[in-house]
Amino acid sequence: DSGVTQTPKHLITATGQRVTLRCSPRSGDLSVYWYQQSLDQGLQFLIQYYNGEERAKGNILERFSAQQFPDLHSELNLSSLELGDSALYFCASGPLRAQYFGPGTRLTVL
């Protein structure tokens, strides 16, 4: 158990819909990272938040957004969903020398 929690575990939705993925970092960690793992693109860094502020952006689409709340949990919002957004979405947290991943949310867009 990495100490990072993610909900829901699975999500099935239709094209054009909007979903929210939730992540709670390990106790004491201020950073949250979001990643997408798909067959086409592999593992890609999407976005990082640190203590409530956006700190770095990776290959995140404009249809996607995220935020980190005062209690440090984070949400990743995916809108106008397309078939190609089907993937495993991970969040991670940790110190400089490690990033611990949550169990992931598997999103299926039909």
Next chain:
Amino acid sequence: AQKITQTQPGMFVQEKEAVTLDCTYDTSDPSYGLFWYKQPSSGEMIFLIYQGSYDQQNATEGRYSLNFQKARKSANLVISASQLGDSAMYFCAMTQRSESGGGADGLTFGKGTHLIIQP
């Protein structure tokens, strides 16, 4: 831009043998970190080992060691005495270490190596 290359899409190894998984990287940053992760078929990403670019010694964690050759930009993972439970995808990743605080940046991953341990 950072890039990670894993040239072995798949490997078959006999149980109890040592395994070396190759990873080369490319970056212009002098300060960076290198990571290895294991992803079993269940899907979770398990952190294995970390090497900082300024670390004097190669990292070790139990049966895992990282063969860091900075001049060659190589960060191979060595698993000693392989076990059936080592069968999984293995990913090499790197990050720039931020000088401005806030921890490391997001990880850049390689495409992974699918390791199968045979009895």
